[in-house]
Amino acid sequence: MKILDGKKSAESVFDEVEREISILKEKNLRTPGLAVVIVGEDPASKIYVRTKDRKAKKVGIYSEVIRYDKDISEDELRKKIVSLNNDPKIDGILIQLPLPEKFNSWDILDLVDPKKDVDGFHPKNLGMLMLGRRKIFPCTPFGVLRILDDYEIDVTGMNCVVIGRSFIVGKPMASMLTNRNATVTLCHSRTKNIADIISLADLVVAGVGKPGFVKSDMVKKGAVLIDVGINYLDKEEDVAEYCTEDQKVRFKKKGYGITGDIHPDAFKKSGYYTPVPGGVGPMTVAMLMYNTLHLYKINSGLI
Amino acid sequence: MKILDGKKSAESVFDEVEREISILKEKNLRTPGLAVVIVGEDPASKIYVRTKDRKAKKVGIYSEVIRYDKDISEDELRKKIVSLNNDPKIDGILIQLPLPEKFNSWDILDLVDPKKDVDGFHPKNLGMLMLGRRKIFPCTPFGVLRILDDYEIDVTGMNCVVIGRSFIVGKPMASMLTNRNATVTLCHSRTKNIADIISLADLVVAGVGKPGFVKSDMVKKGAVLIDVGINYLDKEEDVAEYCTEDQKVRFKKKGYGITGDIHPDAFKKSGYYTPVPGGVGPMTVAMLMYNTLHLYKINSGLI
Numbered sequence: 001m002k003i004l005d006g007k008k009s010a011e012s013v014f015d016e017v018e019r020e021i022s023i024l025k026e027k028n029l030r031t032p033g034l035a036v037v038i039v040g041e042d043p044a045s046k047i048y049v050r051t052k053d054r055k056a057k058k059v060g061i062y063s064e065v066i067r068y069d070k071d072i073s074e075d076e077l078r079k080k081i082v083s084l085n086n087d088p089k090i091d092g093i094l095i096q097l098p099l100p101e102k103f104n105s106w107d108i109l110d111l112v113d114p115k116k117d118v119d120g121f122h123p124k125n126l127g128m129l130m131l132g133r134r135k136i137f138p139c140t141p142f143g144v145l146r147i148l149d150d151y152e153i154d155v156t157g158m159n160c161v162v163i164g165r166s167f168i169v170g171k172p173m174a175s176m177l178t179n180r181n182a183t184v185t186l187c188h189s190r191t192k193n194i195a196d197i198i199s200l201a202d203l204v205v206a207g208v209g210k211p212g213f214v215k216s217d218m219v220k221k222g223a224v225l226i227d228v229g230i231n232y233l234d235k236e237e238d239v240a241e242y243c244t245e246d247q248k249v250r251f252k253k254k255g256y257g258i259t260g261d262i263h264p265d266a267f268k269k270s271g272y273y274t275p276v277p278g279g280v281g282p283m284t285v286a287m288l289m290y291n292t293l294h295l296y297k298i299n300s301g302l303i
Numbered sequence: 304m305k306i307l308d309g310k311k312s313a314e315s316v317f318d319e320v321e322r323e324i325s326i327l328k329e330k331n332l333r334t335p336g337l338a339v340v341i342v343g344e345d346p347a348s349k350i351y352v353r354t355k356d357r358k359a360k361k362v363g364i365y366s367e368v369i370r371y372d373k374d375i376s377e378d379e380l381r382k383k384i385v386s387l388n389n390d391p392k393i394d395g396i397l398i399q400l401p402l403p404e405k406f407n408s409w410d411i412l413d414l415v416d417p418k419k420d421v422d423g424f425h426p427k428n429l430g431m432l433m434l435g436r437r438k439i440f441p442c443t444p445f446g447v448l449r450i451l452d453d454y455e456i457d458v459t460g461m462n463c464v465v466i467g468r469s470f471i472v473g474k475p476m477a478s479m480l481t482n483r484n485a486t487v488t489l490c491h492s493r494t495k496n497i498a499d500i501i502s503l504a505d506l507v508v509a510g511v512g513k514p515g516f517v518k519s520d521m522v523k524k525g526a527v528l529i530d531v532g533i534n535y536l537d538k539e540e541d542v543a544e545y546c547t548e549d550q551k552v553r554f555k556k557k558g559y560g561i562t563g564d565i566h567p568d569a570f571k572k573s574g575y576y577t578p579v580p581g582g583v584g585p586m587t588v589a590m591l592m593y594n595t596l597h598l599y600k601i602n603s604g605l606i
Contacts, residue, residue, distance in 0.1 A: 106434075106436060122430070123426075123427050123428075123429075123430030123431045123433075123434060123436070124426050124427040124430055125426075125430065126426075126429075126430035126433050126434065127425070127426030127427055127428065127429035127430030127431075127432075127433070128426045128430075129430075130426075130429050130430070130433055130470070130474055130478070131409075131426060131429065131470050131474075133409060133426070156493055157493050157494065157495045159495075159496075159500075165481055167433070167434050171433055171434075171478075171481075174489075175433070175474075178468055178474075178489050178491075181491075181493040182493075183488065183489070183490055183491070183493070183494040183495070183500065184488065184489055185486065185487065185488040186477075186481050186486070186487055187486055188481075188484075188486070190459055190460050190484040190485075190486070191460065191486040192460045192462075192486070193462075196503075197462075197486065200499075
């Protein structure tokens, strides 16, 4: 088993983006701009948004965070998105999910100009992705491909099993792997005999939010295991069951442990695996920076 | 084994569309309009276009066929599509594929207003389909779902194997089956161990254009076999190998036989199967009529 070090891969993306932006600055060109819109007080969202803003600034991206109280009217939110669509400083607009329940998230996400859709969630961009006509890829599955590339893992002809059919991870991940010539099975909560299906996989991507969902006896020896789950555990017995030794130490120090959807024992049978944390997580933010720069280049006619 | 009679299912769709249009006529409302654009002299395309036009007129759809010589300039073709986008008589625009090689088909297809994209090939509509936010479905996979519905075959939890990853059949079919709670594996030319994968399938959709590709010993007893392939055979030995008794008779009369991608012996092991011809084929035209009416209803604010 070999660790796929997402922190290291993410650093290489940050470096790449920072270097490209420094060249733009040397040439006195405008730098790429990212706007993140957050509505309400979801604690995890607030942390994510802060991380995104900090990282963006660090690599030289012009970054704005627009924070709204959950009581904002839909009209005001819509107007803001339209004004960002027309703002020449902004190349990427990210609507932090989840939005408060009173909003129809689709209606709001659809307002983002596909040319500034830095998350790649607009139907037009997802359709382009399905067609293999790349424009912009959702950050998390894009991060998975980048890690695989960094470790020279070619998925051509591999049997890949993607668990979870969200539009954020599972569905675009399945399409992207198909377009890279993998044979992909997309599993979800209604899948029967999931253990049998996983047992045939050369590569597993798990994103269901259930600790220990993929068990050691399900996986084929030597498989590549990609863990997109992030689960916070605060009970000692859960930590004992689902966490690695590192995480057990964290639990003792901080009172909580973090684990993914794949049981640590399964990693021992794997060829490669992404740890949680330090695997796919850091890649998501890195690819957001990559996408912001990428949209900047498209919209400036540089590519 | 039980035949899934596509001719009968198609007739029920034609009847449904015709009945709805007759009500529009009674109310002195405009009838739905379809424009089919064909460029060049591809013989199969010419037959398809004639069938579509004839069927449209039969069910009461206003139908225009715009025929261009292969030498038409891209500019002229683009202008025509833009004028059809703005034509209030037209609800659905179909660009018959393949276009002559000098055209970039994507560029041309992208010009069709997603609101008039009767084939459902516009990236925005494919993205909506991936997201399960139905607007319009490509006709062939939509026809497959309709046959399954007519025979009350519920795919929830089924292992479905889709062979072929075209944007016309395989990719949208896989998404549509996923959204109906099936577990879907999308196979293609780079898939290894395809026999093993097919052997686990409760339902197989084959669309690769290779006679006898799915063999009897690959399929599970009782599986649902959906054959989207249409292959014309003119050699006696091929007809002997790949055709049903009916097709052997056709060969003797007409000098050619028609067969799909699934070997006739496999049908004998199936629970249900679609014959070729008379299975999925007639459904494609039927769903085109359905989609034209559906777009009319959306664009007229009736649904």
